[in-house]
Amino acid sequence: MWRPPEGLFPANAWFGMTLRRGGGSSGPYASLNLGLEVGDDRGSVLRNRALVLTALGIDGAGPARLHQVHGSRIVKPFEAPCRADGFFLEPEDPWAAVSAADCAPVAIVARTGAFGALLHSGWRGARDRIAALAARLLVERGVEATDLRAAIGPCIHACCYPVGPEVAGDFPREVLRPHPAGVALDLPLAIARALTEAGLPGDAIHAAPECTSCRADDFYSHRRDRGVTGRHWALLRLERSGAPDARRAGDGGSSAPP
Numbered sequence: 234m235w236r237p238p239e240g241l242f243p244a245n246a247w248f249g250m251t252l253r254r255g256g257g258s259s260g261p262y263a264s265l266n267l268g269l270e271v272g273d274d275r276g277s278v279l280r281n282r283a284l285v286l287t288a289l290g291i292d293g294a295g296p297a298r299l300h301q302v303h304g305s306r307i308v309k310p311f312e313a314p315c316r317a318d319g320f321f322l323e324p325e326d327p328w329a330a331v332s333a334a335d336c337a338p339v340a341i342v343a344r345t346g347a348f349g350a351l352l353h354s355g356w357r358g359a360r361d362r363i364a365a366l367a368a369r370l371l372v373e374r375g376v377e378a379t380d381l382r383a384a385i386g387p388c389i390h391a392c393c394y395p396v397g398p399e400v401a402g403d404f405p406r407e408v409l410r411p412h413p414a415g416v417a418l419d420l421p422l423a424i425a426r427a428l429t430e431a432g433l434p435g436d437a438i439h440a441a442p443e444c445t446s447c448r449a450d451d452f453y454s455h456r457r458d459r460g461v462t463g464r465h466w467a468l469l470r471l472e473r474s475g476a477p478d479a480r481r482a483g484d485g486g487s488s489a490p491p
């Protein structure tokens with residue numbers, strides 16, 4: 234598992250992202266692919282998911298999941314599965330998970346541990362500022378923006394993310410980088426900028442240094458593998474303070490998204 238630095242989030246918050254190691258899938262999906270409908274063997278994916286659920290102590294129904302559409306809609310876990318790209322979480326909520334292979338998983342948690350958000354953000358989510366929208370949702374609950382902490386998990390970095398003018402044109406120059414193929418988007422920086430503009434202090438934001446495309450040993454990359462690759466899950470859970478409780482971990486609904 235990739236985890237953010239110790240102490241970034243309050244003790245009742247668990248955020249992490251699976252690596253590609255330790256599962257039973259083979260070929261381009263080796264080995265811990267958690268994505269159904271990406272061409273991998275269904276039985277292998279379900280066994281991989283079971284490994285992750287067991288490791289985290291999540292009950293058999295699994296975490297709340299979304300039909301991700303590269304939008305900016307943020308929902309409560311009880312609304313899932315639905316078309317959205319973010320969860321708003323409180324301590325009584327079940328585990329939540331988003332899936333990614335280059336897009337950034339983002340977690341935002343109040344310093345008190347009372348509220349959190351889990352997001353999936355590629356360039357469209359960054360353009361539509363889903364991270365700032367999530368921060369605003371937490372601020373609307375009475376949390377000061379300066380009391381929010383955020384982690385941007387491993388995602389594709391500018392070294393490997395050349396974009397066309399139709400994408401580059403949606404971003405300020407500060408988050409674009411020169412690239413041999415033209416211009417590249419600095420996705421984690423674009424997300425971090427939205428968070429600082431929402432009022433988070435710069436030192437309250439951790440961006441993982443790992444580029445998913447550079448690090449084939451640990452990560453799937455949709456761009457690097459030309460679409461034939463697996464999916465990671467990034468998971469967030471807020472425990473009730475002092476009373477870890479996974480009883481509601483299966484409240485995600487009936488039809489699970491892929």
Ligand SMILES: [Zn+2]
Pocket residue numbers: 390391392393444445446447
């Ligand atoms: Zn790279």
